[in-house]
Amino acid sequence: MMWSAIKAFIVKELKLTFRSKASIFWIIAWPAIWLLMTAYVFVPPATGQPMTLKVGVVNYDVGSTSPFNGTTLIQILNESEYKGAKLFQVKVYENETPMLEDIRRGRLDGGFTIPEGFGENIIFGQARLKVYVGARSLQSAQIAESILRGFIQGLNNGISMRKVNETLRYIEIYSEKYMPKNLTIPVAGNRSWLDFMRDWMIGLASPINVSFQDVKPKAFVERSSILGWYTFGAIGMSLLYSGLIIGSTMAVREKEAGTLRRILASPATSTDMLVGKTLSGLITLGIMSAIIVILGVYPCGAKIIWNPMNPAHWLAIILLILVSIMVIGIGMILSLIARTTESASNLSVVLGLMLAFIAGIWFPKSWLPTWMKFLADIFPATWAIDGMRSALVYGATAAELMPTFLKVLAAATISYLIGIIAYKKTLRRYVVA
């Protein structure tokens, strides 16, 4: 191998790449569009933060003397908090018509109508409450509905428990007067009659005592981590089609430029060309990944951790290099079927985007139908990208990355070796033809 020739190829390739508008589009503009779109449309800045719903209230239960009435409800709405932020911003309306109009126009996330007699009924029977769910924006509609449902359920349980306790208080007072003391109920484990009554009534009011706990790791629900995930998705997507283009056009580009014969007649060998073009390809893909990371972190707010002392992070960089080599190798194999620069580039872009979309690189695996999940599980590029995500977004350790690293290393070696055979075959065809 001749270093000056390899260097000449690297310099030439980088100049040609970064002077071509088409390359700039695919290397920078395309991933930037997807990333920014994701950051500002699909995972907007408010995602994962406590949300304040705008709600309207019409209170027909004015002047009620009940200890819990429409006014109390409005006060509760005003005071509800979640993670230190107000849950509702309340606007009181005189009657339903203007409130419904505002909900329809998207000015409110929802509304409550408190009917007359609400306070009386809540104490002595069943109170009615009308709840409207609006759709201020696409992604807030679902959230608004779940918040409102959650709130009503909490309110229901709270009021039930109050009613139970209130009733029990009376029962206690009267039972002291008229019941024998220490009356126990044998079938209920000899508990005292009062305890039994309490349990039974609580059961009536709220048959299942459910406790929900947030078990999702914090990293998955924070916007910055979601964007970290997508940043590597954008890297994976661009790396797939760019790497395929680099591999599949390696020989045919020289043939079409008319330079191939002259290159092969020089003291440099086809191996120098292969090494030079692979290295320049790795540099290009590296620059591209760096730009995507910067775009992900700065305008979009992705969380990507980097600590030069952490071996897992270096292992993630090695994964990036290996997956690049692997994809370039697959590209060289494609050159057997795509015999012009144009057809090779088109095939690479189509195949690259398709694989990114169906193999769990751009869309999360959990969204995919079963057969695509299977594909995602067996596609080595997905292993590598997921490995980088786990290290640089979710903080996996080097030991945890090791199995992925070994698998990707094997896949890259095999792909590139087959790629070399395809490359030599392609060259032979082009020199004779």
Add this chain to the structure above:
Amino acid sequence: MLKVKYGVAGDPSIEMGVDVCLMVRDVSKRFGDRVAVDGVSFKVHRGEIYGLLGPNGAGKTTLLSMIAGILEPDSGEISIDGLNALDPKTRGRVGYCPQEPIVYDNLTGLENMMFYAGLHGLSGGHVKQRCRELLDQMGLGEYASRKVKTYSGGMKKRLSFAITLIGEPELLLLDEPTTGMDPRIRRSVWESILRLKEEGKTIILATHYMEEADELSDRVAIMDLGKVVAEGSPEDLKNRYGPKAVIDVELSKPATDPEAMIEEVKPYASEGRVMCRNGELRVHVDDPDIVAPKIVSELVRMGVGLKTLKITTPTLEDVFLRLTGRRLIEG
């Protein structure tokens, strides 16, 4: 029997006092069922310009590719200074300038030069200087830092030519170096080629311009359909195969019935060789002083107007016609 893989049995480089730089022996190459080069043999002496003259498809490019070591002959042998052409060691000695431009449109002239300099193992500060010198020599100095896509076809060819010289090769293979150049630029390239010869380079020049082969070559091989049909110095070839003289008639307007006109003139021509193209009549003759007036009167009788009539000496074109019955450049 002793078989010598590289080089040729005996000492190929010393032969009757001349220094043989390139030896081609019985080389054939076929593509599918098409024979591109068919049993070609010749020797090129050190320091000479050797012309390969032939029409489109004669096999010149195929032959040069084999000499450049990028195509393997089906049979036969090619050796350069005693080394097989496929031996990587010959790569540094041979400067191949293919027929098609070998430059990248999105690089500047200088960047193209620097790229090929790298391929020839050159690096370091003096390389850029050397590249600039070569560009100056080819008259491209002031365009050195312009992108090649702004170059004309002739400029691209000159750049390719400059690139060929980059590794200081001893043997130059020039495949149609002046195709597509205007006459003035062509002259300047011819001068460069002659200058390289003076520097002691050996040059093989494939061309289908007979003036180019005639003007530059010490010896010419005339190729047709993959075979060398004649070899010798241009003078020698003209003497051996050419007619005594050629009469060139420029007609005042294109002939209405060229076939009939040719038939009328044929009896006066040597071996009946008359060609008509674009209002020009070319007649091979053995005795111009006697035949010329007769041809004129025959044309006048047919009502064909004459503009000029020239009696000239034969060219390699006429040699080619004599040998193959066809013209070098069809048209």
